Amino acid sequence: xxxxxxxxxxxxxxxxxxxxxxxxxxxxxxxxxxxxxxxxxxxxxxxxxxxxxxxxxxxxxxxxxxxxxxxxxxxxxxxxxxxxxxxxxxxxxxxxxxxxxxxxxxxxxxxxxxxxxxxxxxxxxxxxxxxxxxxxxxxxxxxxxxxxxxxxxxxxxxxxxxxxxxxxxxxxxxxxxxxxxxxxxxxxxxxxxxxxxxxxxxxxxxxxxxxxxxxxxxxxxxxxxxxxxxxxxxxxxxxxxxxxxxxxxxxxxxxxxxxxxxxxxxxxxxxxxxxxxxxxxxxxxxxxxxxxxxxxxxxxxxxxxxxxxxxxxxxxxxxxxx
Amino acid sequence: xxxxxxxxxxxxxxxxxxxxxxxxxxxxxxxxxxxxxxxxxxxxxxxxxxxxxxxxxxxxxxxxxxxxxxxxxxxxxxxxxxxxxxxxxxxxxxxxxxxxxxxxxxxxxxxxxxxxxxxxxxxxxxxxxxxxxxxxxxxxxxxxxxxxxxxxxxxxxxxxxxxxxxxxxxxxxxxxxxxxxxxxxxxxxxxxxxxxxxxxxxxxxxxxxxxxxxxxxxxxxxxxxxxxxxxxxxxxxxxxxxxxxxxxxxxxxxxxxxxxxxxxxxxxxxxxxxxxxxxxxxxxxx
Numbered sequence: 271x272x273x274x275x276x277x278x279x280x281x282x283x284x285x286x287x288x289x290x291x292x293x294x295x296x297x298x299x300x301x302x303x304x305x306x307x308x309x310x311x312x313x314x315x316x317x318x319x320x321x322x323x324x325x326x327x328x329x330x331x332x333x334x335x336x337x338x339x340x341x342x343x344x345x346x347x348x349x350x351x352x353x354x355x356x357x358x359x360x361x362x363x364x365x366x367x368x369x370x371x372x373x374x375x376x377x378x379x380x381x382x383x384x385x386x387x388x389x390x391x392x393x394x395x396x397x398x399x400x401x402x403x404x405x406x407x408x409x410x411x412x413x414x415x416x417x418x419x420x421x422x423x424x425x426x427x428x429x430x431x432x433x434x435x436x437x438x439x440x441x442x443x444x445x446x447x448x449x450x451x452x453x454x455x456x457x458x459x460x461x462x463x464x465x466x467x468x469x470x471x472x473x474x475x476x477x478x479x480x481x482x483x484x485x486x487x488x489x490x491x492x493x494x495x496x497x498x499x500x501x502x503x504x505x506x507x508x509x510x511x512x513x514x515x516x517x518x519x520x521x522x523x524x525x526x527x528x529x530x531x532x533x534x535x536x537x538x539x540x541x542x543x544x545x546x547x548x549x550x551x552x553x554x555x556x557x558x559x560x561x562x563x564x565x566x567x568x569x570x571x572x573x574x575x576x577x578x579x580x581x582x583x584x585x586x587x588x589x590x591x592x
Numbered sequence: 593x594x595x596x597x598x599x600x601x602x603x604x605x606x607x608x609x610x611x612x613x614x615x616x617x618x619x620x621x622x623x624x625x626x627x628x629x630x631x632x633x634x635x636x637x638x639x640x641x642x643x644x645x646x647x648x649x650x651x652x653x654x655x656x657x658x659x660x661x662x663x664x665x666x667x668x669x670x671x672x673x674x675x676x677x678x679x680x681x682x683x684x685x686x687x688x689x690x691x692x693x694x695x696x697x698x699x700x701x702x703x704x705x706x707x708x709x710x711x712x713x714x715x716x717x718x719x720x721x722x723x724x725x726x727x728x729x730x731x732x733x734x735x736x737x738x739x740x741x742x743x744x745x746x747x748x749x750x751x752x753x754x755x756x757x758x759x760x761x762x763x764x765x766x767x768x769x770x771x772x773x774x775x776x777x778x779x780x781x782x783x784x785x786x787x788x789x790x791x792x793x794x795x796x797x798x799x800x801x802x803x804x805x806x807x808x809x810x811x812x813x814x815x816x817x818x819x820x821x822x823x824x825x826x827x828x829x830x831x832x833x834x835x836x837x838x839x840x841x842x843x844x845x846x847x848x849x850x851x852x853x854x855x856x857x858x859x860x861x862x863x864x865x866x867x868x869x870x871x872x873x874x875x876x877x878x
Contacts, residue, residue: 319725325755330714330748337718340703341726342650360708361745365715368705369697 277439279472280378282414283421284309287346290425291320297344297425298322302331304349307437308378328353332361332375339371344428351377351434352384355396366430367406374424375432380410381472381522382550383437385559393434394550397470398527400432401500407431408499410471411451413443416497419451427453436472436522438560443474443495450495456503458510462490465578466510469520470496470529476564477520479571484578491578496529504536511543516585518546518578520569525549546581548574594637596804602672603633603804604864607833608857609668609681615853617685619693623830623843625665627768627802628735631826632669634807635733644674647700653730654719656704658712659737659766660694661845667691667699675701710743712736713763717753720761720821733811734763739771742780747792754793759819762811763794766801768830770841785825794823801826802833834859 291297291313299313300322314321322338324331328349335345347354354362354377366373377393384391400408409424409431411417417435424431443459444450450457459474460481469477474495481491492510496503511517517537519530530547537543548568555563564570568577594602606629614620640653657666667684670676676699683689690698694707704715716734723730740746753761765785773779782788789796799806801824810824830844831837834856848856 322721324748324752327748327752329710329745330717330752333711333714333745333749334718334721334752336704337715337720338722339718340654340715341719341722341728343722343725361711361714364705364708365711 277414277442278437279411279414279417279435279440280309280437282417283376283435284313286418286421287425288313288316290422291317294344294425295320296342297346298338300324300331300335300338300345300347302326302328302349302353304378307350308348308376310348328358329361332358332373333365335373336361336365336369336371339373343372344425345373346376347373348376348378350391351380351393351396352391355393355399355432359399362400362406362432363403367403370405371430372428373430377432377434379437380434381436382555382560382563385563386557388557389554392555394522394524395527396432396434397499397521397523397529398531401527401532405430407453407501409433409497410499411435411497412471412474412495413440415442415444415446415448416450420497423451423453434471440472441475443478451497454498454501454503456506457495457497458492458506459495460491460493462492463513464489464491465516465518465582466492466494466514467518467520467574467578468494468496468507468510468529468533470499471522473520473522473569476569476571476574480574480578483571483575487579489579489582499529499532502532502536507533507536508541511537511541516544516578516581518548518574518581520548520574522564522569523549525551544581544585546577548577596808599633599637599804599808601864602637603630604833604860606633606665606668606672608860609671610664611834611848611853611856613664613668613681613684615848616682618847619685619845620664620847621661621845622837622848623770623841623845624659624662624737624766624768626832626834626837627828627830628659628662628766629665629669629832630802630804630807631735631764631766631811632665634804634811636669636673638808639812640731640733647675651728651730654703654716654732656706656712656716656732656734657695658706658734659709659740660706660712662766663692663694666695670699670701709737709740710745713746713749713753716761716763717749717756717758720753720758721756723760724756724758730760731814732761734761736763736765737771738765738767738769738776738782739779741765741782741785750789750792750794753821757818758821759815759817761821762824763821764811764824764826766828767825768828770830770839770844772844774841789823794821795819796823796825798825798827801828833863
């Protein structure tokens with residue numbers, strides 16, 4: 271995965287944002303010397319009066335966005351997820367979320383997109399951090415189509431949100447023209463009764479690949495895409511847990527505090543279910559490309575399928591012993 | 593329009609109100625509320641244009657209390673001008689009041705939930721930038737603390753305000769020389785503030801921030817487009833208005849005892865007896 275083909279979520283985002291901002295002049299894009307990595311060049315060229323540069327100053331960018339919003343603007347602050355989920359965290363918590371400001375924080379090159387640049391540039395903590403902030407929606411689209419629809423939704427949404435997008439092109443999860451984003455709703459991509467693979471963001475593709483592998487072994491897996499970590503579609507998750515009795519979560523995030531934790535919080539209280547949480551362990555990743563790190567930590571169709579099989583075998587063994 | 597003498601009397605009344613609030617609640621930021629109070633009175637009773645019955649009016653002048661801990665003085669002034677019901681000041685310190693120990697969006701007139709220092713100027717920059725984009729005529733005021741100058745984000749905001757030539761933005765530093773641990777310069781040297789802000793591209797003036805005759809003209813300037821933002825270094829005294837609280841760091845957030853409150857009120861009443869009675873604040877906008 272490399273290069274800047276039109277299939278990356280960030281390209282889909284900026285194209286959709288440009289469309290929305292042409293139609294609604296209140297929409298502004300704010301960035302911190304990141305117009306290149308966000309792919310906002312065309313936006314700046316076409317709508318210079320709706321484009322604001324703050325220089326390399328993420329805290330200031332978010333504070334400015336909050337002030338702009340307080341004066342009737344709908345602001346998309348765009349830049350690397352690693353900085354907007356850490357350095358500017360307090361501004362997002364207070365100036366945006368606590369204030370209820372009409373600001374969307376769009377973190378690009380999220381997760382381990384920056385690969386070998388190292389952990390300074392990874393954001394494997396952003397879901398954990400932001401889902402603990404009241405009033406802030408947390409959205410991770412899984413492909414370009416969902417990114418476009420989520421962006422169109424946010425262009426008409428007046429509350430705070432955090433969005434994480436990846437850097438590299440990703441394979442389509444959805445077909446062109448399919449309806450793939452409803453705020454606060456999960457999408458069931460595959461329906462199977464043996465286990466449920468619940469994934470978010472750019473890990474969803476690998477969850478689908480895992481389900482394909484499992485089906486060749488006669489295991490029918492539900493695959494659920496969670497584009498909204500907050501608000502979380504608890505009903506859909508609990509329904510999948512009840513139907514299958516075995517849940518595997520997959521995310522490009524620390525195993526602490528992310529989607530897996532959110533699902534575990536829910537099912538442990540309302541429908542205790544066997545689970546495996548697949549993500550990045552509590553360590554700093556070795557140098558490697560995004561794809562190499564996904565492979566290293568088992569976020570591939572093959573390895574997710576193995577985990578699912580293992581979970582089902584464990585369950586079977588325990589059932590026999592009982 | 594209130595005369596300067598009227599403003600001085602309002603400031604005395606508001607000092608009494610804020611001390612009473614802190615005493616009743618059993619907590620608060622006494623010193624900093626007193627040092628910055630004259631600036632708040634000048635802004636809300638004379639300089640700023642807004643409608644108390646329509647606090648979100650798009651043409652309103654905007655104020656951000658970046659030093660959000662000076663909230664008791666802020667609430668007392670918001671109540672004075674009718675943005676907040678007077679009776680509500682009595683709820684300060686009680687469970688589930690909307691009058692938290694730092695300003696929140698649930699209070700009419702509050703533009704940003706401040707309290708974490710170093711945030712307010714960026715927010716003010718955003719408001720002023722929106723005013724420039726929309727060619728609106730409103731002005732934006734941000735009040736910071738002196739200890740707050742140690743926050744790096746202040747300087748990010750300062751840099752961007754001059755970059756965008758935000759003529760409609762005025763920042764004020766409540767330079768009372770004390771912070772919670774002692775003398776500001778002993779905690780972190782911020783002297784030569786004028787040089788620092790000038791170097792960041794701002795027009796800087798210095799005033800006595802407890803002298804209404806200097807505060808009003810410094811803040812009530814309509815600056816033309818193209819001018820840089822303006823910084824008012826307001827030299828103030830922490831605990832100003834009550835002799836035994838002035839310039840004494842223990843009053844950063846000490847709560848007056850019954851006897852201290854009575855003495856303070858007596859002092860303020862004696863000061864108040866020297867001028868005429870103020871009129872209600874008029875509604876002015878645009």
